[in-house]
Amino acid sequence: MSTALKSLIDQPYRHGFVTDIESDSVAKGLSEDVIRLISRKKNEPDWLLEFRLKAYRHWLEMTEPTWPNVKYPKIDFQDIIYFSAPKPKKKLASMDEVDPELRRTFDKLGVPLHEQAALAGVAVDVIFDSVSVTTTYKKKLADVGVIFCSFSEAVREHPDLVRKYLGSVVPHGDNYYAALNSAVFTDGSFCYIPKGVKCPMELSTYFRINTQESGQFERTLIVAEEGASVSYLEGCTAPQFDTNQLHAAVVELVALDNANIKYSTVQNWYAGDENGRGGIYNFVTKRGLCKGVNSKISWTQVETGSAITWKYPSCVLLGDNSVGEFYSVALTNHMQQADTGTKMVHIGRNTRSTIISKGISAGGSNNSYRGLVKIGAKADGARNFSQCDSMLIGDRCAANTFPYIQVQNDSAKVEHEATTSKIGEDQLFYFASRGIDAEEAVSMIINGFVKDVFTQLPMEFAVEAGRLLGLKLEGSVG
Amino acid sequence: MTKEEAPVLLEVRGLAAKAGSAQILKGIDFTVRAGEVHAIMGPNGSGKSTLSKVLAGHPAYEVTAGTARFDGQDLLAMAAEDRARAGFFLSFQYPVEVPGVANAQFLRLAYNSIQGARGRDELDPLEFDDYVREKMKLLEMAPAFLDRSLNTGFSGGEKKRNEILQMALLEPRLAFLDETDSGLDIDALRVVANGVNTLRNDDNAVVLVTHYQRLLNYIVPDYVHVMDGGRLVKTGGKELAIELEARGYDWIQKSAA
Ligand SMILES: Nc1ncnc2c1ncn2[C@@H]1O[C@H](COP(=O)(O)OP(=O)(O)OP(=O)(O)O)[C@@H](O)[C@H]1O
Ligand SMILES: [Mg+2]
Numbered sequence: 001m002s003t004a005l006k007s008l009i010d011q012p013y014r015h016g017f018v019t020d021i022e023s024d025s026v027a028k029g030l031s032e033d034v035i036r037l038i039s040r041k042k043n044e045p046d047w048l049l050e051f052r053l054k055a056y057r058h059w060l061e062m063t064e065p066t067w068p069n070v071k072y073p074k075i076d077f078q079d080i081i082y083f084s085a086p087k088p089k090k091k092l093a094s095m096d097e098v099d100p101e102l103r104r105t106f107d108k109l110g111v112p113l114h115e116q117a118a119l120a121g122v123a124v125d126v127i128f129d130s131v132s133v134t135t136t137y138k139k140k141l142a143d144v145g146v147i148f149c150s151f152s153e154a155v156r157e158h159p160d161l162v163r164k165y166l167g168s169v170v171p172h173g174d175n176y177y178a179a180l181n182s183a184v185f186t187d188g189s190f191c192y193i194p195k196g197v198k199c200p201m202e203l204s205t206y207f208r209i210n211t212q213e214s215g216q217f218e219r220t221l222i223v224a225e226e227g228a229s230v231s232y233l234e235g236c237t238a239p240q241f242d243t244n245q246l247h248a249a250v251v252e253l254v255a256l257d258n259a260n261i262k263y264s265t266v267q268n269w270y271a272g273d274e275n276g277r278g279g280i281y282n283f284v285t286k287r288g289l290c291k292g293v294n295s296k297i298s299w300t301q302v303e304t305g306s307a308i309t310w311k312y313p314s315c316v317l318l319g320d321n322s323v324g325e326f327y328s329v330a331l332t333n334h335m336q337q338a339d340t341g342t343k344m345v346h347i348g349r350n351t352r353s354t355i356i357s358k359g360i361s362a363g364g365s366n367n368s369y370r371g372l373v374k375i376g377a378k379a380d381g382a383r384n385f386s387q388c389d390s391m392l393i394g395d396r397c398a399a400n401t402f403p404y405i406q407v408q409n410d411s412a413k414v415e416h417e418a419t420t421s422k423i424g425e426d427q428l429f430y431f432a433s434r435g436i437d438a439e440e441a442v443s444m445i446i447n448g449f450v451k452d453v454f455t456q457l458p459m460e461f462a463v464e465a466g467r468l469l470g471l472k473l474e475g476s477v478g
Numbered sequence: 479m480t481k482e483e484a485p486v487l488l489e490v491r492g493l494a495a496k497a498g499s500a501q502i503l504k505g506i507d508f509t510v511r512a513g514e515v516h517a518i519m520g521p522n523g524s525g526k527s528t529l530s531k532v533l534a535g536h537p538a539y540e541v542t543a544g545t546a547r548f549d550g551q552d553l554l555a556m557a558a559e560d561r562a563r564a565g566f567f568l569s570f571q572y573p574v575e576v577p578g579v580a581n582a583q584f585l586r587l588a589y590n591s592i593q594g595a596r597g598r599d600e601l602d603p604l605e606f607d608d609y610v611r612e613k614m615k616l617l618e619m620a621p622a623f624l625d626r627s628l629n630t631g632f633s634g635g636e637k638k639r640n641e642i643l644q645m646a647l648l649e650p651r652l653a654f655l656d657e658t659d660s661g662l663d664i665d666a667l668r669v670v671a672n673g674v675n676t677l678r679n680d681d682n683a684v685v686l687v688t689h690y691q692r693l694l695n696y697i698v699p700d701y702v703h704v705m706d707g708g709r710l711v712k713t714g715g716k717e718l719a720i721e722l723e724a725r726g727y728d729w730i731q732k733s734a735a
Contacts, residue, residue, distance in 0.1 A: 425538060
């Protein structure tokens with residue numbers, strides 16, 4: 001690989017600082033006692049403790065899956081801190097009460113809390129390590145009946161809603177990491193859009209892992225009642241440690257008749273260094289249930305961080321005429337590994353799904369798309385279109401595509417297209433021969449490559465995501 | 479001013495280059511003055527494209543001997559993009575396809591980077607749109623090519639036209655046109671040749687690589703060189719091209735051996 005190309009993809013991580021905040025942690029290790037302790041610290045109702053314990057007992061019986069195309073040393077689940085919260089933890093009424101050190105962290109991260117949030121029209125929930133620090137704009141949202149709060153608060157204030165939907169899309173024993181999450185999750189976001197309400201602003205959660213030995217297990221639940229709609233954004237960063245941290249979140253979305261949920265993620269967890277030391281293991285279960293007729297769930301993800309990304313935001317299309325969408329850009333560099341994609345499960349009639357996946361691999365990284373399109377026996381007239389494109393930068397990286405298609409209904413139409421392209425010397429030379437340097441060339445080629453996905457992101461997020469991709473790949477040229 | 483007195487634009491001396499372990503160029507000498515047209519002909523695999531790419535700065539080739547001065551500067555010491563900014567232009571024999579990058583966007587970035595290097599004003603997308611459409615008329619290109627991905631799915635002839643469009647936009651001092659005529663139909667050849675002639679003046683120069691005499695009826699060369707085995711083995715006037723068309727390369731190869 002040319003030196004220009006090499007220096008382009010050797011960019012340092014900018015969010016790698018640690019915030020010096022006292023935290024209240026439970027000692028390392030996992031047992032029923034630890035789970036009871038977490039539940040007690042959070043003053044949880046019995047049914048929730050029962051949910052956790054059931055999940056934990058189930059998890060004990062399960063074995064870690066080995067089918068993904070990623071490699072990592074065995075995780076010692078007793079060597080993880082399962083609860084870590086910033087201290088002091090009194091209830092916060094406004095942003096001004098947030099620990100100034102924490103505020104500085106978010107300033108550094110460029111999180112649009114505060115006035116910036118007002119300008120951007122964004123309501124932000126911030127999850128620091130495992131606990132939600134504050135949610136802004138609660139009042140304005142409350143006026144239209146939208147509930148947007150930390151998961152813990154939802155458990156306290158809206159227990160019936162939480163109880164009704166928690167685990168309804170991702171059951172407690174769904175998979176190894178979802179079971180673990182169900183046992184130990186400490187916080188997350190809850191969002192409820194009542195019947196007929198179009199949420200007046202973008203809702204946003206910012207996740208941050210700060211403690212070296214803590215795992216992050218948050219839980220997000222979004223419910224859109226009949227005719228409701230919401231656009232939800234999720235961003236994440238983590239400091240730079242040379243050990244690995246586990247992030248095993250669960251996100252559940254429920255869309256009732258004619259409801260619409262758009263979920264966008266820009267994931268920039270610490271990816272480890274050039275040699276693959278450190279970084280986040282991002283093992284996340286995200287699933288949306290299009291429960292009602294004409295409902296729609298759309299996932300857009302821009303995955304740039306984590307040592308390992310392993311997730312398949314999925315849609316279960318139960319309601320007739322419901323629509324599932326998955327738009328993804330996954331970028332891996334250095335020694336990063338990604339095995340990501342989606343599942344579209346068509347159950348109802350005339351259900352439609354679209355999958356657009358763009359994988360970019362650079363350095364010595366490994367980037368796999370894995371997707372399942374399943375058309376059930378009753379899904380008359382179901383349609384799917386999938387487009388999976390891979391882009392290789394340099395000669396040492398790898399890209400794979402694993403499409404699985406299961407069709408049990410003859411009237412279904414499933415289309416799959418895939419391409420692989422490469423930013424190689426000849427393309428860069430072509431640009432150079434027109435006076436365009438390698439950095440500009442790569443950014444232009446990449447921007448062109450991801451365009452179909454980026455147009456799905458809300459404006460401010462598209463800008464941030466573009467900057468992030470640039471950061472990951474650009475640099476001063478030799 | 480006679481052409482012999484015109485300033486030297488490109489002076490290549492003893493240029494040798496290899497790719498990996500293959501020595502492809504084995505000592506090239508030639509001089510191009512402002513206002514001149516040179517044609518380079520020669521059998522397949524003789525090193526014509528390699529010469530063009532070495533001069534343009536392709537990283538796959540290593541210069542093992544010789545010098546090349548362009549407009550008074552040491553061409554071989556410059557990065558590829560700086561050669562372009564200094565006014566060296568290569569029209570590729572095989573232009574690469576770049577899916578996802580709109581032609582218009584690419585052309586504007588190229589134009590602005592060259593303009594910037596010349597200390598001239600850059601154009602915003604709207605201004606550039608007007609400008610590029612003018613240039614496209616010269617080459618009888620449909621505006622639809624602006625919205626398509628760079629070279630992607632272009633026919634052979636369309637790619638070549640898009641190359642000459644870039645020449646028209648970038649106004650180089652020296653344009654090295656590598657088999658621009660290959661793939662052009664008869665009408666397109668005339669259009670493109672007219673385009674090139676329109677862009678010529680006393681201050682710039684053109685080096686054409688071609689296999690066919692026909693192009694040289696439109697763009698009349700001052701010199702014709704024959705390349706064989708990585709060397710320029712014969713140089714003559716425009717009549718040499720006619721002779722080659724009639725007799726092939728055999729007789730030159732024999733007399734050179
Ligand atoms: N990057 C490379 N690596 C190895 N060999 C190369 C490389 N580039 C060119 N060659 C070889 O060098 C020789 C000259 O190639 P070049 O493309 O310059 O020929 P040409 O004169 O332009 O031929 P044509 O008329 O067919 O276009 C050929 O044998 C070719 O295979
Ligand atoms: Mg050639």
